[in-house]
Structure formats: C-alpha cells, structure tokens
Amino acid sequence: MSILRKILLVLVVLTTAILLYATTKPDSFRIERSLVVQAPAEKIFPLINDLHQWQAWSPWEGLDPDLKRHYSGNASGHGAVYAWDGNSKVGAGSMTITASQPPAHIVIDLRFLRPFEARNEAEFILAPEAGGTRVTWRMTGPNPYIAKVMQVFFSPDALVGKDFETGLDKLKHLSES
Secondary structure, three states: OOHHHHHHHHHHHHHHHHHHHHOOOOOEEEEEEEEEEOOOHHHHHHHHHOHHHHHHOOOOOOOOOOOEEEEEEOOOOOOEEEEEEOOOOOOEEEEEEEEEEOOOEEEEEEEEEEOOOEEEEEEEEEEEEOOEEEEEEEEEEEOOHHHHHHHOOOOHHHHHHHHHHHHHHHHHHHHHO
C-alpha cells in the first residue's frame, strides 16, 4: 500500500470518527450566565426591555461602526423588534420580545440570518438576591447536525458565554452608576 493510500485511509477513518462522534452531541443547546447587580430590578429591567437601550450594554455593539439598526413594533416590551445588519463579526438578524413581565422576566425570539441561519430563544430573569438583583441571561435552541460537528472542535458555551459575561458586566456597570 502506497503512502498516499495510507494517508487517505487515515483521513477517511478520522473523518468518519468525527462525524460519528458528532451524532452523540445533544439535540438542543443551552448557554447561561448570571451575576448579581447592586441595583433593584426596576432599574435594570428597562435596560433590557427597551431594545434601544441595548446599544449601551450589548457585547456586540461597537464591533461594527457601520452597523445598520431598525426598530419596529412596540417601543419596548412585548412586540418590540430590533433588526440588525452588519459585518462578519455581528452578522444579521432580528430580536422580538415575545414576553415581558416587569420587573422579572423577558423572553426574546432570536432569528439569525448571517453568518448562519438559526432561530433561538433568549431569556432574562431578574431575581432579588441579598445586596441586589441576580440577572440571568440564557439562550436555548435546537442543535442541528452541522452545529454538532462544529462542537467537536470548539465550545459554543465558551464562545457565546464570554459575550454574555461581557454584556452582563456592562449592564451591571450601567445599572450601578
């Protein structure tokens, strides 16, 4: 057997192993981060519930100075819509608030168009905690096979989780000032 055939055989076996291993990944994902903000929920909630306010704390703001934003629907709360179209760092998509229960809970329907198509749900939970409010940011959604293959090589929880941590830190700073 020639060296080239051996290399090809190893590549086929390795690729098959990766593809089979990917099938063991879960059919859905959940990314979640939380922290305690030294402020009442009534001060934090409007910064999340009004999508216009996201420019002040979202971890993706500032990644594209030419980001195009479009707001529609209600000014805030249930029915508020924010669509964006930007460079490869922020992609394109939209967010629609589907549930808003002041000052404790917000649910958002997320639709990504670029760099990949996906539909997920984001949720913010604000709960009283000694010295302030625990703010939890959670995203859940389906985990299609291509995403499972990508998870063999990197962790979406680590990547997106860092963004959630950055956003929560900015939200904390803004709410406590």
